[in-house]
Amino acid sequence: MSTLLATPAKVALLAIAAVATVASAQNADAGRDLLYRSIRGENRANIVAILVQHNQDGDEDSVKFKLTRSIDGKSRQSVIAPLRLQGKESVDDGTKSYTFLPDEKMMIVQPSANVREDADFRIPLITKNYILSAKSGGKIANRSVTQITAMAREAKLGGVRFWLDNETAHVMKKSGFDYEAEEWTTDYEVLRADFPPKIDPAIFKISPIGGFETLEYGARTKLTSLKEAEKAIGFVPTAPKDLPFGFQIQSMQTNSKSSWKSLSMRLTDGLQKVTVYQWKPSKNETISSGTSSTVETVNGIKYMVVTELDPWVRKSVLKAFVRTAMNHNYVAFTFDTL
Numbered sequence: 001m002s003t004l005l006a007t008p009a010k011v012a013l014l015a016i017a018a019v020a021t022v023a024s025a026q027n028a029d030a031g032r033d034l035l036y037r038s039i040r041g042e043n044r045a046n047i048v049a050i051l052v053q054h055n056q057d058g059d060e061d062s063v064k065f066k067l068t069r070s071i072d073g074k075s076r077q078s079v080i081a082p083l084r085l086q087g088k089e090s091v092d093d094g095t096k097s098y099t100f101l102p103d104e105k106m107m108i109v110q111p112s113a114n115v116r117e118d119a120d121f122r123i124p125l126i127t128k129n130y131i132l133s134a135k136s137g138g139k140i141a142n143r144s145v146t147q148i149t150a151m152a153r154e155a156k157l158g159g160v161r162f163w164l165d166n167e168t169a170h171v172m173k174k175s176g177f178d179y180e181a182e183e184w185t186t187d188y189e190v191l192r193a194d195f196p197p198k199i200d201p202a203i204f205k206i207s208p209i210g211g212f213e214t215l216e217y218g219a220r221t222k223l224t225s226l227k228e229a230e231k232a233i234g235f236v237p238t239a240p241k242d243l244p245f246g247f248q249i250q251s252m253q254t255n256s257k258s259s260w261k262s263l264s265m266r267l268t269d270g271l272q273k274v275t276v277y278q279w280k281p282s283k284n285e286t287i288s289s290g291t292s293s294t295v296e297t298v299n300g301i302k303y304m305v306v307t308e309l310d311p312w313v314r315k316s317v318l319k320a321f322v323r324t325a326m327n328h329n330y331v332a333f334t335f336d337t338l
Contacts, residue, residue, distance in 0.1 A: 031134020125270030
């Protein structure tokens with residue numbers, strides 16, 4: 001019986017492999033910490049940036065916009081191009097979020113998201129639903145970045161890739177992986193970025209010219225307060241306990257200050273987002289499924305799932321709401337015609 005002894009070359013190769021494994025693990029840990037720092041809003045710097053977003057709303061045109069964000073989390077986004085979208089802007093002043101749609105002459109007002117609470121909810125889901133890896137991403141807008149890849153454990157959800165500024169943790173580029181097409185597509189990318197020591201507080205106020213309608217959603221409520229939502233919108237909303245692909249209901253809001261009384265539910269798996277709307281439709285309503293939404297009516301209540309994810313994902317989430325509504329002997333209030 002012979003004994004095989006490792007040659008010096010083999011020993012060297014094993015040593016190199018061990019070092020590479022340790023370095024890879026260290027990169028993953030550093031990348032994870034940078035990503036979580038970004039999600040928590042620990043950006044440590046003001047930023048004024050010009051970004052380009054590709055395939056906005058399914059259109060072929062790219063959208064160029066200006067982003068201003070303060071170190072304390074306030075932000076403003078204003079569309080620069082194309083011309084047809086100029087005037088579309090949003091502001092988050094730390095208390096409320098305002099989105100102005102010039103064509104619709106509408107201001108959508110929602111409570112500002114609590115970044116810390118948002119992070120505390122999302123980060124455990126990221127750990128559960130994604131596999132993270134990291135490596136150097138070179139430079140974007142003359143800033144050194146780390147490329148962080150998050151691949152979903154549920155393959156059909158694809159993945160998300162971020163390029164984060166090493167110093168400030170700001171997202172400098174974001175891409176998504178399409179499971180069906182098996183390719184990465186850039187969502188948005190920073191073209192130019194400045195980090196000023198101060199930002200004028202007036203930047204975070206929005207004052208559109210001309211008249212407009214305001215659609216305001218109230219404070220986010222806990223899921224134990226569905227009865228309160230019922231009082232506001234006139235029907236018992238549906239809240240599934242089991243959702244596909246690791247999604248969970250993060251928050252819900254009621255809108256009762258306009259003629260369109262509805263409930264908005266925000267779902268997330270940590271990185272991806274889905275919004276589900278519920279409302280009692282009018283007789284002549286024309287809202288139907290579109291490129292990023294799937295709609296179905298159950299017992300007189302309309303459900304609309306909105307997300308940029310694969311249509312199969314939208315339909316699976318909608319199915320969970322429909323199944324819950326039907327299995328719990330859901331009975332909608334009769335729509336009151338005026």
